[in-house]
Amino acid sequence: MNETTIWDAAGLDTDGPGLREDVPVAEARPADPCRVAWPTRVGLDTVYAVSAFPITLTFFVLVVTGLALSVGLAVVVGGVLILPLTVYVARGHAFFERLRLRGMMRWAAPTPAYVRPPAGSGFWRRSLTPLRDPQSWLDVLWSLVGLVTGTLAFSVAVAWWAGAVGGLTYWFWQRFIPESPDEHGLAWVLGIGDTRTAESWVNLAAGAVLALTLPLALRGVALLHGRLAGALLCSRAELQQQVVRVESGRAAARAAEATSMRRLERDIHDGPQQRLVRLTMDLGRARHRIGEDPEAAAVLIDGALEQARATVSELRALSRGVAPPLLVDRGLRAAIEEMLVQSPVPVHANLDIPDGLPPHVETAAYFVVAEALTNVAKHSGARTATVTVVPVGDRLHVAVADDGTGGAHLAKGLGLAGLRQRLDAADGTFSLDSPEGGPTLVVATLPLVASTLDRP
Template sequence: MTTSTSADPPPVAAPVPTGVLTPRAGMRRQLGTDTRYVLLGFPVALAGFVVLFAGTLLGTGLLVTVLGLPILAGTLQTARKLAAVERQRLERVLGHPVVRPEYREPAPGAGTWRRILVPLGDPQYWLDLLHALLKLLFAVPSFGVTLTWWAGAVVGTLYWAYDWALPHPEENEGLAELLGLGTSPAARIGLNTVIGVFFLLTLPLVVRGCALLAASPGRALLTGVAEMRQRITQLEEQKRAAASAEATALRRLERDIHDGPQQRLVRLAMDLSRARHQLASDPDAAGRTLDEAVTQTRETLAELRALSRGIAPPILVDRGLPSALAALAGRGLIPVELRVDPELATPDGRLDPAVESTAYFVVAEALTNVAKHSGATECTVAVTRHGPTLTAAVTDDGHGGAHLAKGHGLAGIADRVRAAGGRLDVVSPAGGPTEIRAELPL
């Protein structure tokens, strides 16, 4: 049996990837992204407002005729296209993918009027239209402030280069003179340079704020509702997965108790009854029967301990996930190499009990499937922590072919992982190897 709790080689310093940005380069890139978003967003918002406002007025005014519905439908379709463009721009500003809503689509073979009426009955189309009409209210101040700050930064920091070319009539009091700094060129250049430096230093922060202000209606109307719906769907899936996992666990526990300890206890009761009847007529036979009863008792206790380890082993509660996994690997029917993140073995590295229990269940069930069905000769268990995610991976060299179809052993693992808000991936090509990887949020 091969078991090692931290068999990873010592870390080796890796070369810095060429694509990694320094903080300063990242700030410059973000500044450029935010500036493009704000400056290009104003003309796009203006054009979208004009076109969609006109389309809405025209379609609403013609609702008394047949032409109103097609015009409104076309306006909503245009709003959807503009919303799709805005979502792509939002991803660059926010730095992460945004949720795309699911639009209602006409059924295959639907008639013309059915296709026209579908957008009118989808709330997301109207949210896209509302976004296009409100976007301008946020784009105008963002555009003005961003343009002003860029102008102040460029004009102020480069003032020394063109001060000589500007007229400075004596009858006009400049800002430097009003502040009591005098009328000399040095005073003018120094003051304007200081102002330019102030605009330059605050430029990333101000432009970032303007970009987030301009993006706020898009985040609320274009992705906010979709994110809420996605979250509700995920919670419903987790609820169903939790119920399914609980039902599966109860059925398996009932089956194991019925096939194991319950049968042994029935036999134990029969042996004790037989021994009672043998005591008077055949004491030696009664002794042998009692010896068999003692053996049955020990075997029953062993099976009960095995069942309790499968539900919630005491070592998991007392000593944590690494020790529980080491004990689990030590009882494996095939050699198991265990690799556990050393951080998890420290007192401060203890995880939430629900996460530890789920990770233990995943590894225990995966090792059971490996021993029963894979035909593997060796297996590797790796448990690592990456930021807010715990990853538990079980890899074997068996013949492969594992999948998550309902009714198979891995389906119960998938339900348990989804109930914890995680994700289970199975890579098992024909001929192997097989990798079962669970990612659990911490």
């Protein structure tokens, strides 16, 4: 597969600094799971809006009754226990509403983690723990205020459907309405006339207007009800997920750092350290023989020179695991350009790196390119490679492709697996596409701006 085919598969344009507009990139333009055909959307919005009123009314009555009983009976033991029971009823309502958001609104609607009593807790602690959970009270609040938007959604949906269907079919069932000289219709009120024909045309026009605006009206009330539900029932879950992601990222950073240090220590011990020991021994023997046997000493010195060259090469290879001073002093572009100059495989570069990147983003992007090019030189047998670093929306898109034999896998070594850990720590993503026979494509994305949760 040639270079053009490789980058067509990645959705990148090798002729310019950005992305091709005709090829979607999964990370840059995620598919919208909420996008459905408009007839399906109208049907889902109708069911969601019409069912909102009976559901919210039922739980409103249950929760208000429970709150009133718990307050009225607060002086007795039963009143104290009614309040947690009421909270559990509100949780049930919240759980059911999240199911409706996922099924009808096609939203993620994550469920927050509720506070749980410690293992072995007594009866009273287990019973009163829900009262300590902020999400429980948000569920209670939803059971109270959801009736307002639920009633509005139900009213608008029924009114629009009735007006649209009734107006469009008025010409048909008008004949079954008995005539009365004392009653006047909408046409008479508008001054168009008092005949059945005029009345049919007016109702037909009104029905057509309502039918055309029906999807917008249903979408509006469904979004109003759904957004309120999402804010009260799912916002804490999204915050909890961000916290978990940050904590897992920090854990991944510590694991990646520990793995890198262990590998560096092992490689130094097994490689340069052993060569330096042998170099010292060879130079010592050469020193003793230089007077007695200059030719043998010259052979030892030649061997020592080979050991020194091999040690320098190994140290260069190991230094790729440490951020170079050039990256710190002059930034990511200069560091990558220097790396490309030293690459034994010809590399085509497409660099459009913005200024002011966070240091951890620059470091992670540098190591993605460094590790990928190292694998290209050592294992791929590639003739050419392509490195692309461009901004895509609010993320930095890093991709390295080669026309080698492929077969790379995360389980085959610590390099690529360590990259994924490093990217997890930087809130990035990592993907590898390397079928047997090639080509290989490594793609990573990183946020252009550090998350507020990542800052101390």
